[in-house]
Every structure is written in C-alpha cells, then in structure tokens.
Amino acid sequence: MSLDVNVKNMIVEGKTALGIEFGSTRIKAVLIGEDNTPIASGSHDWENRLENNMWTYHVEDIWKGLQDSYQKLAADVKQQYDVTLTTVGSIGFSAMMHGYMVFDKNDELLVPFRTWRNNLQEQSSKALTELFNYNIPQRWSIAHLYQAILNQEEHIANINFQTTLAGYVHWKLTGEKVLGVGEASGVFPIDLSTKDYNKTMIQQFNELVEPKNLPWKLEDILPGVLVAGEKAGKLTEEGAKLLDVSGTLQPGIPLCPPEGDAGTGMVATNSVAQRTGNVSAGTSAFAMVVLEKDLSKVHPEIDLVTTPTGNLVAMAHSNNCSSDLNAWVGLFEEFTDAMGFEVDKNKLFETLFKKALEGDADGGGLLSYGYLSGExxxxxEEGRPLFARSSGSNFNLANFMRTHLFTAFGAMKIGMDILLKEEKVKLDEILGHGGLFKTEGVGQSILAAAFNAPVSVMETAGEGGAWGIALLASYSVNGEEGQTLEDYLNSKVFAGQQGKKVEPDPKDVAGFEQFMERYKKGLAIERAAVENL
Structure with missing residues (x-):
C-alpha cells in the first residue's frame, strides 16, 4: 500500500517520464517513476498498408494511435493509483527509423508517408553510396528523397521540410523541427566530430542535384540535430490537446530529442558502450554493435548509424523477421480451433518454440524464407514467403520450427558475418529484446548459434523501445551535470540487474552454418518465386 502511495505522489508531483514509441505493429506508451521502472502503460495496435506499391501508414492512423495509447495509459494510471494524469516530468517520442515525410510551406504533407519497408530506392542508394563513399541504404530518408528526384516527381520543388515519423510527431507537439542524433543518422550521414550532418556530403548532394534547379538546398529542409540530454522544446497548448483529447494534460512539459527505434533499443538493453551490441527481433530484425573504430571499407550490407550520444554503430538490418513465423503459428492456432481445443496463444508459441530445440542441429535439411516484403x-525488391524441402529432408515439427527460427535471423546473419568474420569486430556480449525472445532460452539459443557469441536477455528487455525513450526523457531532466548517458544507465537504471545469459553451443553453431549454406544457395528459388508468382 505504501508503495502505491509513493507512486501516487510521484505522479501528482510530476516526477515521472513518459515514453511513446511507434513500432511497426504497435504504438506503446510507458510511464516511469523516479527509479526509472514502469508504473503504467497503454498501447494501440496498427498495421502498415500497401497502397500504390508503397508501404504506408495514414496520417489519421498516426494520431488516432497516439491518442488511443495515451488514453489507455491515463486510464491505467487512474485505475491503479486513483490519479487523473495532468502532467509528467518529461516526454520522449520514438518511432521506426528512416522513411520519407515531406511538407510544403503550409506544413501540408506532400505525398503519403513512405516507410522504411519500401525497397524501391535501389538506383538512388547505389548512386549516393558511390558519391559519398559511404553506405546509403534504400531505407534512409536521403535515398527516398533522391529517388523521388530521379523519378521527377512533381512534389519535389514544393518541399519545405523533410523529417521522420518520430520527428513529425515531435514537431507537431512542440513546434520544434529537430531529431536526436541517432535518428538523424538514418536520415543523412553524421560527422562524428561535430555530432551533426556531414557538411562535405551535404555539399556533394547539393552539387549533384544542382542541374535540377530546385528552389531549396538540402541543409535548409532537414531537421536540426541534438544529442541525448539536450533540451528539445516543450509541449505546446496545441500539442497537449493533440496528445490528450480529453484536454486534461497541461502544456509546458519538456521533451527530449525524438529518437529512432534503433537508439531506444540500445538504451533499453544498456548497450550504448563500445564492444556491446543488441538485437531487436520483431517484424524486422536488426543487430547493433557499438564500434571501437571505423570499418576498413564500405559494405552495402552494413549501415553506419550512431548511438543517441553520437558514437559510431554498425547495424545489420533485415526487413523481415517474425511475420511469416507468426503466420505459421496462426495456422496451428486455426487447427486447434478446428479440433475444438482452446489453447492460449502464448502457450502455443511457447510449445512450438521449445519444440525447435529438439530439432536437428541444421534444421534437418529444410529451407524457409520469411520474405513477406523485399529484403x-x-x-x-519484393518478397515471397516460401518453405521448401527435398525428398531427403528430415521433415518433422521440431525441424520445421527450428528452420523458421533460423531463417528469422538468416538475412541479418549475412551482415553480422561481415562484421565478426571479415572486419574482426570484437563483441563482449549481445543483448536480445523483442517478441522472439519472450519464450525463455529459445530465441537466445538460436541467436547465440547464429553469432557464435553469448546472448543475454535482461528482465526489463520486454519493456522495449517505449521504455528506452522514457529513459532518454528522464535523462534529459534528471541527468547530473557532466554525467554521460552510459553512466546514467549504469548507476540509475541497470545497477544490480542480472540478465540471463546463454552461451553458444558448438553443435548449434555448426548447424546454423550448414543452414546458411543452404539459405544462400536457395536464394535462386526465392528469386524464381518473386519473378513468377
């Protein structure tokens, strides 16, 4: 009872921090107390749409989802602590990175939001990578912009401002056109010495598009860049009404810089220091490794982004991870329903995932690609979910599930092999978070085999990016002068926390390598499916 009173007082006195993250399938809001642990939450499910060959979310879906997740959080506060939420100590927004949101001088969206999931920017990606001698993936905002220029799209001349989803929400609630440096590093390359956009590359881009006679320069349309801990504006009266449709939330609350889901994942797993890394496994999968030095050369499979404090990070990202796996589990759920068995979905996932540990080391010769979208x-550029086996494969449930878990990490492993085997990057430990790690020990064992490195899952890993951005919001107002983000996380958030660690099993490591040989050879089957189905 006393604990609830303490929490209630924290809420009333505004000694809290609110984090809201726009994930691919869920918008989640988390409120944390003075000790940085979650005290209330709310969420809203949403899905992207494929319209005119573009993956998008409608603007009205953005605001509906934000408002619904906040209302549910406020209701959770009311139910648990009998307090009407009128203020919080600080707020932070994060979202899936990259993509394309451009606005005219009247702040009107010029074309529907183009998400990171689109793979139609290959021409611009290659051209910019060659121009900058720096890998520019198709997902990056600058690749979207240059592809639109190459496509001679009508809206280009009317661009007044370009930002990301997190930057858009932050702007509308504060009036500030800014991004956190981690999020900005997925828009345009960052100069590590200045923690700002690379001015040489901006000049190169301006010269590249000069023949187009555009009425803007790149530096004039990009948002400003801030590092973790810096002030990023306050909630305006208009913003407060946009966030809380009941009109109860008061304006004036400070906000931290808006960040991307990569950065919040690093924070939520306490992997912002060198030689640490984390893997986020959900709709997409990405591995983040904080580097001690630059890579020896440009690798098109490896993105270079930054931590929320502006340190260099190598990212191996795959567009597809759990969607096809979830669809297969859904098929088993349909079967149990048809048989008249009522099975809890979490229990179904747990049972099927644990079955995977009983399979042959290499998955029994089975092959799968969970390419719901391009990879x-x-x-x-397009995907076709695909399962294949030979007449000699050991086709059973254990191997079937093991293969689908292997392939969930397959594309990402190609990038990680470049870092670990070719670039000899040193990794002390990988922290796992996301839905694939909910069943204890299974996702960890598979990932440890894929990377041949220890994998830990913290007790708080399930809190995810919404918790991560809440921590950044808390740091922005509670961090002591001169205290680094690493020190803040170690002393104020993760002190005394023990993760559950799984070491790689040599047999599983060898089995995953066998699977990957099959995976690479079988890409021709996937290519034929894309071209003919």
Missing part, C-alpha cells in the same frame, strides 16, 4: 540484405 535489401539479399537484394530483393
């Missing part, structure tokens, strides 16, 4: 790591 840049293996150069597919």
């Amino acid at each position: 840049h790591m293996t150069h597919f």
Whole structure:
C-alpha cells in the first residue's frame, strides 16, 4: 500500500517520464517513476498498408494511435493509483527509423508517408553510396528523397521540410523541427566530430542535384540535430490537446530529442558502450554493435548509424523477421480451433518454440524464407514467403520450427558475418529484446548459434523501445551535470540487474552454418518465386 502511495505522489508531483514509441505493429506508451521502472502503460495496435506499391501508414492512423495509447495509459494510471494524469516530468517520442515525410510551406504533407519497408530506392542508394563513399541504404530518408528526384516527381520543388515519423510527431507537439542524433543518422550521414550532418556530403548532394534547379538546398529542409540530454522544446497548448483529447494534460512539459527505434533499443538493453551490441527481433530484425573504430571499407550490407550520444554503430538490418513465423503459428492456432481445443496463444508459441530445440542441429535439411516484403540484405525488391524441402529432408515439427527460427535471423546473419568474420569486430556480449525472445532460452539459443557469441536477455528487455525513450526523457531532466548517458544507465537504471545469459553451443553453431549454406544457395528459388508468382 505504501508503495502505491509513493507512486501516487510521484505522479501528482510530476516526477515521472513518459515514453511513446511507434513500432511497426504497435504504438506503446510507458510511464516511469523516479527509479526509472514502469508504473503504467497503454498501447494501440496498427498495421502498415500497401497502397500504390508503397508501404504506408495514414496520417489519421498516426494520431488516432497516439491518442488511443495515451488514453489507455491515463486510464491505467487512474485505475491503479486513483490519479487523473495532468502532467509528467518529461516526454520522449520514438518511432521506426528512416522513411520519407515531406511538407510544403503550409506544413501540408506532400505525398503519403513512405516507410522504411519500401525497397524501391535501389538506383538512388547505389548512386549516393558511390558519391559519398559511404553506405546509403534504400531505407534512409536521403535515398527516398533522391529517388523521388530521379523519378521527377512533381512534389519535389514544393518541399519545405523533410523529417521522420518520430520527428513529425515531435514537431507537431512542440513546434520544434529537430531529431536526436541517432535518428538523424538514418536520415543523412553524421560527422562524428561535430555530432551533426556531414557538411562535405551535404555539399556533394547539393552539387549533384544542382542541374535540377530546385528552389531549396538540402541543409535548409532537414531537421536540426541534438544529442541525448539536450533540451528539445516543450509541449505546446496545441500539442497537449493533440496528445490528450480529453484536454486534461497541461502544456509546458519538456521533451527530449525524438529518437529512432534503433537508439531506444540500445538504451533499453544498456548497450550504448563500445564492444556491446543488441538485437531487436520483431517484424524486422536488426543487430547493433557499438564500434571501437571505423570499418576498413564500405559494405552495402552494413549501415553506419550512431548511438543517441553520437558514437559510431554498425547495424545489420533485415526487413523481415517474425511475420511469416507468426503466420505459421496462426495456422496451428486455426487447427486447434478446428479440433475444438482452446489453447492460449502464448502457450502455443511457447510449445512450438521449445519444440525447435529438439530439432536437428541444421534444421534437418529444410529451407524457409520469411520474405513477406523485399529484403535489401539479399537484394530483393519484393518478397515471397516460401518453405521448401527435398525428398531427403528430415521433415518433422521440431525441424520445421527450428528452420523458421533460423531463417528469422538468416538475412541479418549475412551482415553480422561481415562484421565478426571479415572486419574482426570484437563483441563482449549481445543483448536480445523483442517478441522472439519472450519464450525463455529459445530465441537466445538460436541467436547465440547464429553469432557464435553469448546472448543475454535482461528482465526489463520486454519493456522495449517505449521504455528506452522514457529513459532518454528522464535523462534529459534528471541527468547530473557532466554525467554521460552510459553512466546514467549504469548507476540509475541497470545497477544490480542480472540478465540471463546463454552461451553458444558448438553443435548449434555448426548447424546454423550448414543452414546458411543452404539459405544462400536457395536464394535462386526465392528469386524464381518473386519473378513468377
């Protein structure tokens, strides 16, 4: 009872921080207390749409989802602590990175939001990578912009401002056109010495598009860049009404710089220091490794982004991870329903995932590609989910599930092999977070085999990016002068926390390598499916 009173007082006195993250399938809001642990939450499910060959979310879906997740959080506060939420100590917004949102001088969206999931920017990606001698993936905002220029799209001349989803929400609630440096590093390359956009590359871009006679320069349309801990504006009266439709939330609350889901994942797993890394596994999968030095050369499979404090990070990203796996589990759920068995979906996932640990080390010769959408790591602009086996494969449930878990990490492993085997990057430990790690020990064992490195999952890993951005919001107002983000996380958030660690099993490591040989050879089957189905 006393604990609830303490929490209630924290809420009333505004000694809290609110984090809201726009994920691919869910918008989640988390409120944390003075000790940085979650005290209330709310969420809203949403889905992207494929319209005119573009993956998008409608603007009205953005605001509906934000308002619904906040209302549910406020209701959770009311139910648990009998307090009407009128203020918080600080707020932070994060979202899936990259993509394309451009606005005219009247702040009107010029074309529907183009998400990171689109793989139609290969021409611009290649051209800019060659121009900058720096890998520019198709997902990056600058690749979207240059592709629109190459396509001679009508709206280009009317651009007044370009931002990301997180930057858009932050702008509308504060009036500030800014991004956190981690999010900005997925828009345009960052100069690590200045923690700002690379001015040489901006000049190169301006010269590249000069023949187009555009009425703007790149530096004039990009948002400003801030590092973690810097002030990023306050909630305006208009913003407060946009966030809380009941009109109860008061304006004036400070906000931290808006960040991307990569950065919030690093924060939520306490992997912002060098030689640490984390893997986020959900709709997409990405591995983040904080580097001690630059890579020896440009690798098109590896993105270079930054931590929220502006340190260099190598990212191996795959567009597809759990969507096809979830669809297969859904099929098993349909079967149990048809048989008249009522099975809890979490129990179904747990049972099927644990079955995977009983399979042959290499998955029994089975093959799967969960390419619901295109996959840049293996150069597919479109995807076709595919399962295949030979007449000699050991086809059973354990191997079937093991293969689908293997392939969920398959594309990402291609990038990680470049870092670990070719670039000899040193990794002390990988922290896993996301839905694929909910069943204890299974996703960890598979990932440890894929990377041949220890994998830990913290007790708080399930809190995800919304918790991560709440921590950044808390740091922005509670961090002591001169205290680094690493120190803040170690002393104020993760002190005393023990993760559950799984070491790689040599047999599983060898089995995953066998599977990957099959995976690479079988890409021709996936290519034929894309071209003919």
